[in-house]
Amino acid sequence: xxxxxxxxxxxxxxxxxxxxxxxxxxxxxxxxxxxxxxxxxxxxxxxxxxxxxxxxxxxxxxxxxxxxxxxxxxxxxxxxxxxxxxxxxxxxxxxxxxxxxxxxxxxxxxxxxxxxxxxxxxxxxxxxxxxxxxxxxxxxxxxxxxxxxxxxxxxxxxxxxxxxxxxxxxxxxxxxxxxxxxxxxxxxxxxxxxxxxxxxxxxxxxxxxxxxxxxxxxxxxxxxxxxxxxxxxxxxxx
Amino acid sequence: xxxxxxxxxxxxxxxxxxxxxxxxxxxxxxxxxxxxxxxxxxxxxxxxxxxxxxxxxxxxxxxxxxxxxxxxxxxxxxxxxxxxxxxxxxxxxxxxxxxxxxxxxxxxxxxxxxxxxxxxxxxxxxxxxxxxxxxxxxxxxxxxxxxxxxxxxxxxxxxxxxxxxxxxxxxxxxxxxxxxxxxxxxxxxxxxxxxxxxxxxxxxxxxxxxxxxxxxxxxxxxxxxxxxxxxxxxxxxxxxxxxxxxxxxxxxxxxxxxxxxx
Numbered sequence: 001x002x003x004x005x006x007x008x009x010x011x012x013x014x015x016x017x018x019x020x021x022x023x024x025x026x027x028x029x030x031x032x033x034x035x036x037x038x039x040x041x042x043x044x045x046x047x048x049x050x051x052x053x054x055x056x057x058x059x060x061x062x063x064x065x066x067x068x069x070x071x072x073x074x075x076x077x078x079x080x081x082x083x084x085x086x087x088x089x090x091x092x093x094x095x096x097x098x099x100x101x102x103x104x105x106x107x108x109x110x111x112x113x114x115x116x117x118x119x120x121x122x123x124x125x126x127x128x129x130x131x132x133x134x135x136x137x138x139x140x141x142x143x144x145x146x147x148x149x150x151x152x153x154x155x156x157x158x159x160x161x162x163x164x165x166x167x168x169x170x171x172x173x174x175x176x177x178x179x180x181x182x183x184x185x186x187x188x189x190x191x192x193x194x195x196x197x198x199x200x201x202x203x204x205x206x207x208x209x210x211x212x213x214x215x216x217x218x219x220x221x222x223x224x225x226x227x228x229x230x231x232x233x234x235x236x237x238x
Numbered sequence: 239x240x241x242x243x244x245x246x247x248x249x250x251x252x253x254x255x256x257x258x259x260x261x262x263x264x265x266x267x268x269x270x271x272x273x274x275x276x277x278x279x280x281x282x283x284x285x286x287x288x289x290x291x292x293x294x295x296x297x298x299x300x301x302x303x304x305x306x307x308x309x310x311x312x313x314x315x316x317x318x319x320x321x322x323x324x325x326x327x328x329x330x331x332x333x334x335x336x337x338x339x340x341x342x343x344x345x346x347x348x349x350x351x352x353x354x355x356x357x358x359x360x361x362x363x364x365x366x367x368x369x370x371x372x373x374x375x376x377x378x379x380x381x382x383x384x385x386x387x388x389x390x391x392x393x394x395x396x397x398x399x400x401x402x403x404x405x406x407x408x409x410x411x412x413x414x415x416x417x418x419x420x421x422x423x424x425x426x427x428x429x430x431x432x433x434x435x436x437x438x439x440x441x442x443x444x445x446x447x448x449x450x451x452x453x454x455x456x457x458x459x460x461x462x463x464x465x466x467x468x469x470x471x472x473x474x475x476x477x478x479x480x481x482x483x484x485x486x487x488x489x490x491x492x493x494x495x496x497x498x499x500x
Contacts, residue, residue, distance in 0.1 A: 095457075097437070098436065098437070099436050099437060099459040099460055100459060185345070185439060187345035187346045187439055188345060188439060188455050189345060189453065189455070191452065191453070192452070192453055192454050192455050
């Protein structure tokens with residue numbers, strides 16, 4: 001039993017961290033009747049001990065525009081779209097646990113960005129501001145999620161898609177999440193589940209987690225996380 | 239007088255022909271007695287709230303502010319022929335309707351017995367079962383009061399069957415209606431506290447399309463859940479003509495304990 005591209009059942013969030021590379025790592029774990037590796041090795045069948053999966057969310061990066069191909073408005077649009085995708089994913093995850101008044105980040109998304117209505121476009125295209133927004137979103141997820149991290153009594157059904165045709169890593173879909181959610185409470189009867197691959201995802205092969213011929217190492221982050229920020233390190237406990 | 243004091247007198251007052259359904263028809267008392275918290279379900283599926291219920295849960299349709307949004311012109315259509323779509327806004331909110339929850343279909347429901355529950359929900363939310371919408375005129379005035387609208391669709395498609403299956407009450411020629419009481423406290427059980435949660439998944443019957451007859455769920459936040467049970471089950475001695483007998487909360491609890499084993 002392992003988590004990957006497809007619809008995964010009996011899943012919960014077992015860890016969340018913003019690592020030293022500013023990757024937001026969300027770790028999912030699948031609840032199993034087998035309690036631990038000790039039991040797994042004694043089981044009649046060979047049980048894949050890898051029952052967790054980290055899904056990463058990245059900070060937006062500035063578009064290259066050396067030739068001046070894009071207007072400032074277009075560049076702002078690109079960044080806004082990227083941020084909205086991350087915000088949508090984070091709020092969608094949190095909506096599984098808390099009401100909107102708790103999962104909505106509101107104005108806190110711009111904390112520490114020195115941003116107001118008059119300098120919005122200029123500031124948004126600043127790389128440091130993009131990173132700060134990503135940190136704000138990440139910390140919002142970590143802080144709201146903290147009481148629920150590792151809670152294996154509240155289980156979810158989780159749909160993960162392939163990152164792209166070239167990259168087989170499992171990730172979240174990021175648009176129209178209200179109509180096309182990527183996770184839902186396991187209390188939703190299977191026959192009433194709203195989780196399904198879209199026609200587009202199937203056409204593009206995003207429902208297939210088979211590794212491509214390209215080497216995996218090309219897709220992996222170049223550096224390993226060093227110091228990590230976890231809910232426990234930020235808030236204590238755990 | 240507490241909100242729950244109605245439980246001791248839950249029942250149905252004698253039918254007196256006093257009002258007339260809008261649009262004509264046989265004069266009937268379409269609504270339950272004004273002071274009980276109840277909904278009257280008729281044999282054709284139409285539903286009518288009591289005045290107390292409409293007041294307590296803010297069910298009445300409010301005058302809306304209307305914004306006329308021009309629709310794109312179609313080929314050959316002139317400016318004079320342009321059509322408009324009305325968008326409606328409510329300064330102080332749209333008011334509430336109800337979700338009806340059949341415990342047999344409710345994900346996560348854990349109890350030995352089954353019954354109906356009800357939960358107020360803002361009218362502008364998706365898939366509100368009862369009192370969710372009304373037609374408006376061009377000035378934003380509702381064409382009906384919630385007291386006399388009597389929409390039959392949900393009752394016909396879902397509620398009549400549920401009341402028959404869960405409570406054994408079949409409406410027809412011999413019996414035209416049943417009053418379903420909305421209550422929270424029952425024999426020491428705080429139903430609202432026991433069954434409400436910050437997040438809820440309520441079951442919804444699918445009433446059209448390929449999946450008609452199946453069950454769907456909808457996510458609700460901070461829903462306050464109430465019991466939704468025929469008056470005669472809550473108050474077993476009550477009959478249609480009886481307006482005087484009162485029952486203690488203990489008598490009510492004892493008589494209907496078989497449906498509350500949660």
